[in-house]
Amino acid sequence: MVTIARWTQDGSVRTGFVHQDRCLALPEHYTPQDLFDAGLDATLELAARTVAAAPADAPTLEQVRLLAPLAPRTMRDFVTFEEHVEGVTATIDGISEVVEEWYEAPTFYFTNPHTVRATGETIPVPAGCHRMDLETEVAAVLGAVDGLTGTDLEAGQAHRMIFGYTILNDWSARDVQAREMKVRLGPCKGKDFASTLGPWIVTADELEHRHDAEGFLDLAMTAYVNDEPLGTDSLAHMGWPFAELVAYASQDSLVVPGDVLGSGTSGRGCLAELWGRNGALQPSPLHEGDRVRLVVEGIGEIENTVGARRHDRIPAAPARRRGRARTGAPTATAPTQL
Known part of the structure; x- marks a missing residue:
C-alpha cells in the first residue's frame, strides 16, 4: 500500500509517499494540494514512478516526524x-x-x-x-x-x-x-x-x-x-x-x-x-x-x-447592554412642495 504523507527531517518539510515504512519524497516544490489538483489517476501514476525510483537511503518512518497530511481548503x-x-x-x-x-x-x-x-x-x-x-x-x-x-x-x-x-x-x-x-x-x-x-x-x-x-x-x-x-x-x-x-x-x-x-x-x-x-x-x-x-x-x-x-476562564469581554432606543435614527420628512 502507498500512502500520501508530509513529514519533516533535519528542518526540511517534504511531501511524498510512504511505501513499506519508507518515506519517498517528491521534489521540494510539491505540496499535497498539487496531488489533489492533479487527481487520483495522475497521482497513482506518479506514486508508481516514485516507488520504482526509490533511493536505497530513503528515510524510514522512525527517522522523520510526520506532519498533518494536508492543509485543507475547507x-x-x-x-x-x-x-x-x-x-x-x-x-x-x-x-x-x-x-x-x-x-x-x-x-x-x-x-x-x-x-x-x-x-x-x-x-x-x-x-x-x-x-x-x-x-x-x-x-x-x-x-x-x-x-x-x-x-x-x-x-x-x-x-x-x-x-x-x-x-x-x-x-x-x-x-x-x-x-x-x-x-x-x-x-x-x-x-x-x-x-x-x-x-x-x-x-x-x-x-x-x-x-x-x-x-x-x-x-x-x-x-x-x-x-x-x-x-x-x-x-x-x-x-x-x-x-x-x-x-x-x-x-x-x-x-x-x-x-x-x-x-x-x-x-x-x-x-x-x-x-x-x-x-x-x-x-x-x-x-x-x-x-x-x-x-x-x-x-x-x-x-x-x-x-x-491556557486559562480557567474564557478571556472575553461581556456584551455591552446598549439599549434599544431609536433616538439616533433618521426621521421621515414630508416631500417638498413645489
Whole structure:
C-alpha cells in the first residue's frame, strides 16, 4: 500500500509517499494540494514512478516526524452516527433522542482548517474548558476529476471526487460548546482550537473493495485513552455514505480539491456520548498528560497527548447592554412642495 504523507527531517518539510515504512519524497516544490489538483489517476501514476525510483537511503518512518497530511481548503464535519446522537443529546438536556429532522438530510458545520494538528503533537486544553473530549472520525479528502466542477453533484459523481481517506480527531471543549449552543447558532470556540488529521492519506482505490452494495465502508474504528479502549464501531454505521455527503455539500454550493469532509463521531467514539448514557461524567473528561489514540482499520492510527489549559476562564469581554432606543435614527420628512 502507498500512502500520501508530509513529514519533516533535519528542518526540511517534504511531501511524498510512504511505501513499506519508507518515506519517498517528491521534489521540494510539491505540496499535497498539487496531488489533489492533479487527481487520483495522475497521482497513482506518479506514486508508481516514485516507488520504482526509490533511493536505497530513503528515510524510514522512525527517522522523520510526520506532519498533518494536508492543509485543507475547507473542513466540513458531519454528524452521521445515530448512536452518537442518542448519547450526546442526553448530555445536553437529559433526554436521549434522535429528532426526525436528523434523518431528513445530513447535517454539518464548518470547522477551522488553520488549527489542524498532526499525530504526535500535544493538544492544549482551550481557555475555559474543564470537559475536554475527543471524537473518533474518518475524513474524506477530495481531488479533481475531469469534467466535474464540484457543484450540484450526483452521488456517483461525488464518489469519483473522493481522493482518499484519513483519520480525524475533532477535539471538543464540551462545556464551552454547551454554552455556545444555547445561542442557537452552532459551535465556535468549543471546536475552534484543534483537529488532528493523519497519519497520512490512504488513496480511495486502496479501500474500494471495502464498500458494500450501498457504498458504505466497513472499517473498524476504536478509541483508546491511556491505552484503555473507549469504544469500537464500524464506519459502515454512518447514516449516509461519504459519496452522499459530498453530493449534499455540493448542492447550491461548491466543493473543490483539498476539501475535507468528516464522518462525524462514531458510536461510543467520544466521552460525551458515554456521559449521556451513564448520567454522570464517567469516564472522566480528558486531563493534562492523557494519551488519546484513534485506530481505524485500513488507514492506521493517530495519537496525541493532552496539554495544559491556557486559562480557567474564557478571556472575553461581556456584551455591552446598549439599549434599544431609536433616538439616533433618521426621521421621515414630508416631500417638498413645489
